[in-house]
């Protein structure tokens with residue numbers, strides 16, 4: 001980092017390990033107390049685990065607290081795990097549910113303010129400055145991406161152009177005419193922009209882009225290289241999820257060697273996903289976060305299902321906030337394709353609901369630069385002769401989009417084509433190469 005570079009909340013970004021831990025302890029005690037006093041679910045759980053919030057004395061004591069899972073949020077639909085009266089909730093976001101019940105997250109004024117700060121820190125840590133022109137091509141709406149990136153850029157003091165998703169020609173026109181210097185979108189959308197630029201005969205030198213803020217889906221280092229090369233930018237990775245405010249949990253610094261977790265808000269642990277046992281630093285496991293200042297919806301030990309190694313060594317950028325090294329996979333069967341999280345059982349649900357289809361199917365995951373999913377499914381013997389295959393293919397593809405927002409290539413097969421198994425059927429064939 002250049003000497004004298006402006007950093008948003010420099011003190012918080014550059015806190016020492018010792019100061020981080022002292023602050024975490026203070027905030028964690030208060031947050032466990034807040035959850036216990038104001039959320040019946042937490043009071044009940046802590047009581048049955050025999051935990052008195054007053055007896056939480058050191059950071060390691062967090063391990064005594066029961067986990068919170070995504071199902072807990074759904075079980076508390078519509079207003080979620082709420083610790084404040086409704087008149088103090090100032091915004092809701094929601095993500096599409098795996099069971100039809102959306103996961104709703106709520107924010108007080110403090111929470112929105114804090115989220116904006118954390119996102120502004122992400123921009124700043126990634127190298128974005130107040131003088132930058134930020135084009136935000138994330139979706140605005142119930143999804144946390146659009147407003148999260150928007151608020152953060154405004155908080156930093158940059159100029160924000162809220163183009164939202166889609167209309168790529170207009171994105172490029174704005175980018176060119178407004179001299180956009182920072183592009184926020186999913187990595188896959190940036191690849192699409194690259195194709196469109198080539199089609200229009202434009203090169204990076206026709207643009208002023210210098211940084212890309214890319215999150216919301218896992219992407220490989222190879223994809224990063226392509227994006228950096230074709231757009232002539234630094235492509236920075238971000239991590240977040242709507243349950244944890246949204247984007248803004250962790251971000252890469254210019255070293256691009258892991259994502260710094262803002263650990264004065266997110267107390268991180270790594271656990272064995274099968275036993276729940278806390279692992280030592282450096283061991284790969286499921287990452288679990290306790291939010292330290294959240295008012296509306298306290299989350300104690302929230303299980304992310306993401307598997308990663310957390311690096312606690314100070315980064316060469318000078319920051320001591322621990323880093324998430326590349327996420328290696330999910331702790332269960334969840335598939336992540338093109339920014340959509342989906343369980344094979346959900347795909348199965350949709351296929352099995354259609355009379356025209358048989359029971360045998362396979363989900364094939366492949367990757368070139370991006371992940372692709374195809375669903376191969378047998379047509380039921382009754383429909384094999386008479387069904388219009390083109391129309392049926394379209395119907396299945398549209399059902400997957402409508403219910404799961406999943407864009408899959410559907411291939412219909414004759415009855416009896418998929419190899420039968422005597423043991424557990426191999427439903428998911430993952431041909432993606434993972435580093």
Ligand SMILES: [Zn+2]
Nearest residue numbers: 253255315317
């Ligand atoms: Zn760093």
